Amino acid sequence: MLELKGLEKTYLKHTVNEHRALRGIDLQIADGEFITVIGSNGAGKSTLFNAVAGTFFCERGRIVLDGRDITYVREHRRARQISRIFQDPMKGSAPGLTIAENIALAYARGENHLFSFALSRRKLELFRDCLAQLNMDLENRMNTRMGLLSGGQRQAVTLLMATIHTPRLLLLDEHTAALDPLTAERVLEMTRSIVAERNITTLMITHNINAALSTGSRTLMMEQGQIILDLEGGTRDAMSVPDLLAVYREKCGKALDNDRMLLDNEQNMDVHGSE
Template structure:
């Protein structure tokens, strides 16, 4: 379970650029929740993820994961419990290492023995099976350098790397946004299957309102560092994109400002 209490972060405090990116975030995520996050540009969505992964420390508030206070825990310690994928397929993998070597690093992460570059045969077979299930031709490219893979193949592989060591939390920051539509759909499909099969507690930022409402069991809307809508259950089931836009402008007194969201790309 993820518990966030009164989380606050102001960048460049005391300067003309002062900006409160997180303004009192409260969020409780029971195990197995799959939450989609929408919001205008600069709403604080990625900043929320950065606070959770430990890229910076918040000014106030607390983050607990399974009861443990991780608010000020070093980033590399949290990395064992939290998997994250970004929009950029180049992030999260080592391009000069092979698929097998990258997977070996992720797979042995957090275990007691020293980092093993080579996988035991049974582990290699297990990972090859998982790659094969993605239907992206990755199982035949175990010895290929990751830098040579397509963006979609890299995201699928990064997803496997992020989830293979049983994370307590999976964070997806527009991880399909840089892919062409067909590949994005494929990677999203793999994501949904992985989350479901492994019952991963997941937060997914997306600019696609349709998939935000269709995927997972709960949808948050962020605006100016706050969570302004938190939708689940029947209310969410009934909601269409138009309703969401109406709710947004009703509350904010203006239209939503996110080009990609509105263009539905």
């Protein structure tokens, strides 16, 4: 259970460039919920994730995870319970280390055996089994440097790393946006199955409105640092992409200006059209 109460964050406070990125976010997320988050550029989606992950502390508001107030818990401490994947496949792993070493680091999360061998035989077998589930033949390339993998492969391994110990909360920040459409669909499918299998509470930012409505159980729309729409259940099931765009126009008095969002929907139609 994650609770956000009145979160506020302002960048460059008291300057002419002052920007109120979060303007009072209130949100309750039940265990096992899979929430998708959409919104135009600069709506505060990534800022919200940064706030929850602890990249910075908010000026106002509380963050409560499983009844524990983590508002002022530092980022690396929160990381024991909160996993995060970024849009840039390069961000989530160390390119100079091997696949096995990267997974070993993620596996060390929460374990306090600093001086145990990172790649014991027992761990290597475990990593091999996990990698085999990705169906990318990576289990036979465990000593390959991460930097030599493709973006899709890296993002798949990052997903494995983020969930090797089941996190209390999984934050996905457009984690398929930098991949080509087919790979993106594959990584998204992997994400859906892992999240469902282990019932992980998940927040996923996406610019793909189709995916936002078809993935998970609840959809949030953000605009100017606020949550302007919270869809779930029957209302959400009945909502189509044009409906959602219309709602946005009505609420904000302008069209959804995320160019990538529109481009991607066209691409998706192409992909689906050719299938």
